[in-house]
Amino acid sequence: SAVISQKPSRDICQRGTSLTIQCQVDSQVTMMFWYRQQPGQSLTLIATANQGSEATYESGFVIDKFPISRPNLTFSTLTVSNMSPEDSSIYLCSVELRAGGGYGYTFGSGTRLTVV
Amino acid sequence: SQQGEEDPQALSIQEGENATMNCSYKTSINNLQWYRQNSGRGLVHLILIRSNEREKHSGRLRVTLDTSKKSSSLLITASRAADTASYFCATDVGNRDDKIIFGKGTRLHILP
Numbered sequence: 001s002a003v004i005s006q007k008p009s010r011d012i013c014q015r016g017t018s019l020t021i022q023c024q025v026d027s028q029v030t031m032m033f034w035y036r037q038q039p040g041q042s043l044t045l046i047a048t049a050n051q052g053s054e055a056t057y058e059s060g061f062v063i064d065k066f067p068i069s070r071p072n073l074t075f076s077t078l079t080v081s082n083m084s085p086e087d088s089s090i091y092l093c094s095v096e097l098r099a100g101g102g103y104g105y106t107f108g109s110g111t112r113l114t115v116v
Numbered sequence: 117s118q119q120g121e122e123d124p125q126a127l128s129i130q131e132g133e134n135a136t137m138n139c140s141y142k143t144s145i146n147n148l149q150w151y152r153q154n155s156g157r158g159l160v161h162l163i164l165i166r167s168n169e170r171e172k173h174s175g176r177l178r179v180t181l182d183t184s185k186k187s188s189s190l191l192i193t194a195s196r197a198a199d200t201a202s203y204f205c206a207t208d209v210g211n212r213d214d215k216i217i218f219g220k221g222t223r224l225h226i227l228p
Contacts, residue, residue: 042218102166108158
Protein backbone atom coordinates (compact mmCIF):
# COMPACT_ATOMS: atom_id res chain seq x y z
CA SER A 1 0.00 0.00 0.00
CA ALA A 2 1.03 3.60 -0.54
CA VAL A 3 3.09 5.51 2.01
CA ILE A 4 2.38 9.21 2.53
CA SER A 5 4.80 11.82 3.83
CA GLN A 6 2.98 14.84 5.17
CA LYS A 7 4.51 18.06 6.37
CA PRO A 8 4.68 20.10 8.42
CA SER A 9 3.67 17.90 11.33
CA ARG A 10 2.58 20.93 13.31
CA ASP A 11 2.63 24.69 13.15
CA ILE A 12 1.51 27.69 15.14
CA CYS A 13 0.39 30.53 12.91
CA GLN A 14 -0.80 34.09 13.31
CA ARG A 15 -4.37 34.87 12.32
CA GLY A 16 -4.68 36.34 8.85
CA THR A 17 -1.76 34.35 7.48
CA SER A 18 -1.80 31.23 5.28
CA LEU A 19 -0.22 27.81 5.69
CA THR A 20 0.48 25.30 2.95
CA ILE A 21 0.49 21.63 3.83
CA GLN A 22 2.23 19.13 1.59
CA CYS A 23 1.63 15.45 0.97
CA GLN A 24 4.00 13.27 -1.00
CA VAL A 25 2.97 9.73 -1.93
CA ASP A 26 5.50 7.03 -2.79
CA SER A 27 3.41 5.81 -5.72
CA GLN A 28 1.16 7.30 -8.35
CA VAL A 29 -2.44 7.69 -7.25
CA THR A 30 -5.43 9.06 -9.08
CA MET A 31 -7.22 10.69 -6.19
CA MET A 32 -5.96 12.36 -3.05
CA PHE A 33 -8.26 13.40 -0.26
CA TRP A 34 -7.93 16.19 2.28
CA TYR A 35 -9.63 16.01 5.68
CA ARG A 36 -10.02 18.29 8.66
CA GLN A 37 -10.33 17.03 12.21
CA GLN A 38 -11.39 19.70 14.65
CA PRO A 39 -10.39 19.25 18.30
CA GLY A 40 -12.06 16.21 19.78
CA GLN A 41 -14.09 15.61 16.65
CA SER A 42 -14.21 13.18 13.80
CA LEU A 43 -12.75 13.65 10.34
CA THR A 44 -14.56 15.73 7.76
CA LEU A 45 -13.71 15.54 4.08
CA ILE A 46 -12.66 18.92 2.69
CA ALA A 47 -12.06 18.05 -0.93
CA THR A 48 -10.95 15.44 -3.42
CA ALA A 49 -7.97 16.30 -5.61
CA ASN A 50 -7.49 14.72 -9.03
CA GLN A 51 -4.40 15.37 -11.07
CA GLY A 52 -5.02 17.73 -13.96
CA SER A 53 -8.36 19.07 -12.80
CA GLU A 54 -9.74 21.33 -10.14
CA ALA A 55 -10.39 19.83 -6.76
CA THR A 56 -13.94 18.90 -5.84
CA TYR A 57 -14.99 20.55 -2.60
CA GLU A 58 -17.50 19.26 -0.11
CA SER A 59 -20.34 21.31 1.22
CA GLY A 60 -19.09 23.99 3.57
CA PHE A 61 -15.62 24.22 2.04
CA VAL A 62 -14.60 26.64 -0.71
CA ILE A 63 -11.59 26.98 -2.94
CA ASP A 64 -10.77 30.52 -1.81
CA LYS A 65 -10.33 29.33 1.75
CA PHE A 66 -8.71 25.95 1.01
CA PRO A 67 -6.95 26.12 -2.35
CA ILE A 68 -5.54 22.78 -3.42
CA SER A 69 -2.85 21.95 -5.93
CA ARG A 70 -2.29 18.59 -7.58
CA PRO A 71 0.59 19.07 -10.01
CA ASN A 72 1.29 15.36 -10.51
CA LEU A 73 0.17 11.91 -9.47
CA THR A 74 2.33 11.75 -6.34
CA PHE A 75 1.96 15.18 -4.76
CA SER A 76 -0.67 17.58 -3.46
CA THR A 77 -0.84 20.67 -1.32
CA LEU A 78 -3.64 22.17 0.76
CA THR A 79 -3.44 25.81 1.76
CA VAL A 80 -5.41 27.15 4.68
CA SER A 81 -5.88 30.82 3.80
CA ASN A 82 -6.51 33.89 5.90
CA MET A 83 -6.51 31.79 9.02
CA SER A 84 -8.57 32.39 12.12
CA PRO A 85 -8.53 30.52 15.45
CA GLU A 86 -11.49 28.47 14.18
CA ASP A 87 -9.13 26.88 11.65
CA SER A 88 -7.14 25.26 14.45
CA SER A 89 -7.44 21.59 13.59
CA ILE A 90 -5.56 18.57 12.41
CA TYR A 91 -5.41 18.36 8.64
CA LEU A 92 -4.82 15.01 6.98
CA CYS A 93 -4.33 13.80 3.46
CA SER A 94 -5.34 10.37 2.32
CA VAL A 95 -5.15 8.02 -0.65
CA GLU A 96 -6.72 4.69 -1.44
CA LEU A 97 -4.92 1.65 -0.13
CA ARG A 98 -5.29 -0.03 -3.47
CA ALA A 99 -6.31 1.31 -6.84
CA GLY A 100 -9.88 0.67 -7.78
CA GLY A 101 -11.40 1.54 -4.48
CA GLY A 102 -13.25 -0.52 -1.94
CA TYR A 103 -10.18 -1.49 0.07
CA GLY A 104 -9.83 1.39 2.50
CA TYR A 105 -7.49 4.32 2.76
CA THR A 106 -4.12 5.24 4.13
CA PHE A 107 -3.46 8.56 5.77
CA GLY A 108 -0.61 10.95 6.23
CA SER A 109 0.55 11.57 9.79
CA GLY A 110 -1.42 14.79 9.97
CA THR A 111 -0.63 18.47 10.42
CA ARG A 112 -1.65 19.93 13.76
CA LEU A 113 -2.41 23.60 13.14
CA THR A 114 -2.88 26.13 15.91
CA VAL A 115 -3.94 29.64 14.95
CA VAL A 116 -3.29 32.36 17.51
CA SER B 117 -23.81 14.56 7.78
CA GLN B 118 -22.98 11.91 10.34
CA GLN B 119 -23.27 8.34 9.15
CA GLY B 120 -21.48 6.23 11.72
CA GLU B 121 -21.96 6.63 15.44
CA GLU B 122 -19.58 4.82 17.76
CA ASP B 123 -20.53 3.59 21.15
CA PRO B 124 -19.21 4.03 23.78
CA GLN B 125 -17.56 7.42 23.37
CA ALA B 126 -14.87 6.40 25.83
CA LEU B 127 -13.79 3.08 27.28
CA SER B 128 -11.22 2.20 29.93
CA ILE B 129 -10.28 -1.42 30.55
CA GLN B 130 -7.50 -3.35 32.22
CA GLU B 131 -4.67 -4.67 30.11
CA GLY B 132 -5.42 -8.20 29.00
CA GLU B 133 -9.18 -7.72 28.89
CA ASN B 134 -11.20 -7.59 25.70
CA ALA B 135 -12.47 -4.29 24.35
CA THR B 136 -15.66 -4.03 22.33
CA MET B 137 -16.69 -0.95 20.40
CA ASN B 138 -19.87 -0.56 18.40
CA CYS B 139 -20.82 1.46 15.39
CA SER B 140 -24.28 2.19 14.03
CA TYR B 141 -25.07 3.77 10.71
CA LYS B 142 -28.14 5.07 8.98
CA THR B 143 -28.17 4.26 5.29
CA SER B 144 -27.26 1.22 3.24
CA ILE B 145 -23.56 0.69 2.65
CA ASN B 146 -21.17 -1.21 0.42
CA ASN B 147 -18.56 -1.58 3.11
CA LEU B 148 -17.61 -0.45 6.60
CA GLN B 149 -14.12 0.27 7.80
CA TRP B 150 -12.42 0.63 11.15
CA TYR B 151 -9.48 2.94 11.77
CA ARG B 152 -7.19 3.64 14.72
CA GLN B 153 -5.76 7.04 15.57
CA ASN B 154 -3.00 7.47 18.12
CA SER B 155 -2.72 10.82 19.90
CA GLY B 156 -4.32 12.90 17.16
CA ARG B 157 -1.97 11.66 14.49
CA GLY B 158 -2.70 9.98 11.19
CA LEU B 159 -5.25 7.22 10.95
CA VAL B 160 -4.29 3.60 10.45
CA HIS B 161 -6.62 1.38 8.48
CA LEU B 162 -7.46 -1.69 10.55
CA ILE B 163 -10.03 -3.67 8.66
CA LEU B 164 -12.71 -3.39 5.99
CA ILE B 165 -15.81 -5.53 5.96
CA ARG B 166 -18.10 -5.68 2.97
CA SER B 167 -21.87 -5.62 3.14
CA ASN B 168 -22.09 -9.31 2.17
CA GLU B 169 -19.73 -10.34 4.98
CA ARG B 170 -20.79 -10.95 8.55
CA GLU B 171 -17.50 -11.37 10.35
CA LYS B 172 -13.84 -10.73 9.69
CA HIS B 173 -10.67 -11.34 11.66
CA SER B 174 -7.25 -9.76 11.61
CA GLY B 175 -4.87 -10.78 14.36
CA ARG B 176 -6.45 -9.77 17.66
CA LEU B 177 -9.20 -7.86 15.88
CA ARG B 178 -12.64 -9.24 15.16
CA VAL B 179 -15.21 -7.21 13.28
CA THR B 180 -18.84 -8.11 12.82
CA LEU B 181 -21.41 -6.54 10.58
CA ASP B 182 -25.17 -6.79 10.89
CA THR B 183 -26.73 -5.02 7.94
CA SER B 184 -30.25 -5.69 9.19
CA LYS B 185 -29.48 -3.68 12.32
CA LYS B 186 -27.13 -1.31 10.51
CA SER B 187 -24.44 -1.91 13.08
CA SER B 188 -20.91 -3.19 13.41
CA SER B 189 -18.68 -4.10 16.31
CA LEU B 190 -14.92 -4.12 16.74
CA LEU B 191 -13.52 -6.51 19.30
CA ILE B 192 -9.90 -6.27 20.42
CA THR B 193 -8.89 -9.34 22.36
CA ALA B 194 -6.18 -9.50 25.01
CA SER B 195 -5.72 -5.74 25.01
CA ARG B 196 -2.30 -4.16 25.34
CA ALA B 197 -1.14 -0.73 26.41
CA ALA B 198 -0.30 0.01 22.77
CA ASP B 199 -3.98 -0.37 21.90
CA THR B 200 -4.71 2.90 23.68
CA ALA B 201 -6.04 5.08 20.87
CA SER B 202 -9.20 6.43 19.30
CA TYR B 203 -11.09 4.06 17.04
CA PHE B 204 -13.32 5.26 14.22
CA CYS B 205 -15.73 3.47 11.99
CA ALA B 206 -16.30 4.81 8.50
CA THR B 207 -18.87 3.97 5.88
CA ASP B 208 -19.04 4.66 2.20
CA VAL B 209 -21.65 6.97 0.75
CA GLY B 210 -24.06 5.09 -1.46
CA ASN B 211 -23.79 7.11 -4.64
CA ARG B 212 -20.10 7.88 -4.40
CA ASP B 213 -17.22 5.47 -4.50
CA ASP B 214 -14.65 8.01 -3.36
CA LYS B 215 -16.13 9.33 -0.14
CA ILE B 216 -16.36 7.82 3.29
CA ILE B 217 -17.95 9.31 6.37
CA PHE B 218 -16.40 8.86 9.79
CA GLY B 219 -18.12 8.42 13.10
CA LYS B 220 -17.13 10.41 16.15
CA GLY B 221 -14.91 7.67 17.49
CA THR B 222 -14.37 5.73 20.68
CA ARG B 223 -11.45 6.70 22.90
CA LEU B 224 -9.99 3.51 24.29
CA HIS B 225 -7.66 3.62 27.27
CA ILE B 226 -5.87 0.48 28.39
CA LEU B 227 -4.98 0.57 32.07
CA PRO B 228 -1.75 -1.12 33.19
